[in-house]
Amino acid sequence: MKEPVYNFGAGPAMLPIPVMEKIQREWLDYQGMGVSIIEISHRAKEFVAVLNAAQDLFRELTGLPDNYRILFVHGGARMQFAALPLNFAGRVPGKKCLYVETGNFAQLAAREAQNFCSVETIASSAESDYDRIPDMTNVAIPQDAAYLHITGNNTIYGTRWNRFPETGAVPLIADMTSELLSRQIDYNQFGVVYAGLQKNLGPSGMAMVIVREDLLGFVSQQTPSLLNYTQCDKDNSLTNTTNTFAVYVIKLVLEWLKDQGGVAAIEKLNEQKAARLYQVIDDGDFYRGIAQCEHRSIMNVSFKLRTEELDAQFLIEADAIGLYALKGHRNVGGIRASIYNPMPLSGVEKLATFMEEFARKNS
Numbered sequence: 269m270k271e272p273v274y275n276f277g278a279g280p281a282m283l284p285i286p287v288m289e290k291i292q293r294e295w296l297d298y299q300g301m302g303v304s305i306i307e308i309s310h311r312a313k314e315f316v317a318v319l320n321a322a323q324d325l326f327r328e329l330t331g332l333p334d335n336y337r338i339l340f341v342h343g344g345a346r347m348q349f350a351a352l353p354l355n356f357a358g359r360v361p362g363k364k365c366l367y368v369e370t371g372n373f374a375q376l377a378a379r380e381a382q383n384f385c386s387v388e389t390i391a392s393s394a395e396s397d398y399d400r401i402p403d404m405t406n407v408a409i410p411q412d413a414a415y416l417h418i419t420g421n422n423t424i425y426g427t428r429w430n431r432f433p434e435t436g437a438v439p440l441i442a443d444m445t446s447e448l449l450s451r452q453i454d455y456n457q458f459g460v461v462y463a464g465l466q467k468n469l470g471p472s473g474m475a476m477v478i479v480r481e482d483l484l485g486f487v488s489q490q491t492p493s494l495l496n497y498t499q500c501d502k503d504n505s506l507t508n509t510t511n512t513f514a515v516y517v518i519k520l521v522l523e524w525l526k527d528q529g530g531v532a533a534i535e536k537l538n539e540q541k542a543a544r545l546y547q548v549i550d551d552g553d554f555y556r557g558i559a560q561c562e563h564r565s566i567m568n569v570s571f572k573l574r575t576e577e578l579d580a581q582f583l584i585e586a587d588a589i590g591l592y593a594l595k596g597h598r599n600v601g602g603i604r605a606s607i608y609n610p611m612p613l614s615g616v617e618k619l620a621t622f623m624e625e626f627a628r629k630n631s
């Protein structure tokens with residue numbers, strides 16, 4: 269048998285094998301209908317049942333409070349960068365919206381929002397090349413703002429918020445694309461949480477948006493109807509033809525997560541996986557972590573070797589033994605191991621062992 273390939277790609281990322289096997293089994297004949305799930309109407313009762321089950325499972329796995337709505341929307345995470353100000357900036361006169369800049373996606377979110385609202389960047393870690401989350405203890409949060417936007421996990425640099433900022437009456441909005449369902453969070457801290465699907469949830473091109481009910485109803489008049497969250501909620505995410513395949517995969521991924529013991533269990537495993545890699549990075553000075561220790565992500569582990577030549581050699585040798593897609597993002601260089609929920613401990617163990625051997629050989 270060929271050795272397994274472990275996919276460390278940042279996104280689209282690996283899916284659990286049992287999920288892909290189930291898709292394959294059901295592909296030609298969805299539950300005895302004689303047709304595929306992607307061949308039936310988005311309004312067919314069988315598909316609506318899938319969509320509702322995905323919402324129910326998400327609620328069950330996260331303990332999401334009843335006053336939050338779950339939407340499936342088009343355009344991945346980045347489409348929401350525009351949808352957020354269009355839906356929420358109108359809550360306040362002057363449309364002031366606050367952003368914290370912790371990396372590339374955070375910056376893109378603010379830049380997109382500038383077209384629709386008055387953006388104020390209240391903190392940034394650009395000065396230290398986004399190796400940390402800025403200290404918010406002395407940052408005043410103007411209470412006349414429509415919302416404060418943060419990026420929960422910074423996929424490229426491998427940093428994450430370990431403590432979310434206290435925002436008072438200002439709703440906190442978080443882009444959790446690369447960490448949704450990877451750790452337990454108290455959703456009551458947030459007005460809106462959203463995520464592109466392709467990291468922890470399923471195929472690319474769609475996003476999940478979780479929104480507190482009282483924030484709906486402030487949509488700007490010029491908003492395209494498919495970016496209108498209030499409309500989307502009214503239509504149970506079926507304003508037009510949704511990506512039925514993506515919603516179906518989300519449901520299977522959520523069922524898989526439940527089988528793993530839920531979010532608390534996967535969080536423990538994720539911490540164990542990340543700790544194994546950081547232990548190798550911290551052992552000696554062969555590897556250099558990109559993120560400051562206290563801001564490290566458990567989803568994306570970014571590091572560099574001494575020279576770009578060594579980085580390149582590392583990638584070639586890793587790839588040869590089935591450790592796939594470890595190249596760091598072009599903004600940072602080096603190596604990035606994305607270890608989302610579906611990455612098994614065996615994949616991380618194989619990478620860690622390879623790293624130890626590579627360091628020994630090249631020291």
Ligand SMILES: *Cc1c(COP(=O)(O)O)cnc(C)c1O
Binds near residue numbers: 373
């Ligand atoms: C990957 C990623 C995005 C981009 O998602 P798209 O679905 O491609 O728009 C945005 N934010 C974060 C934090 C990401 O990791």
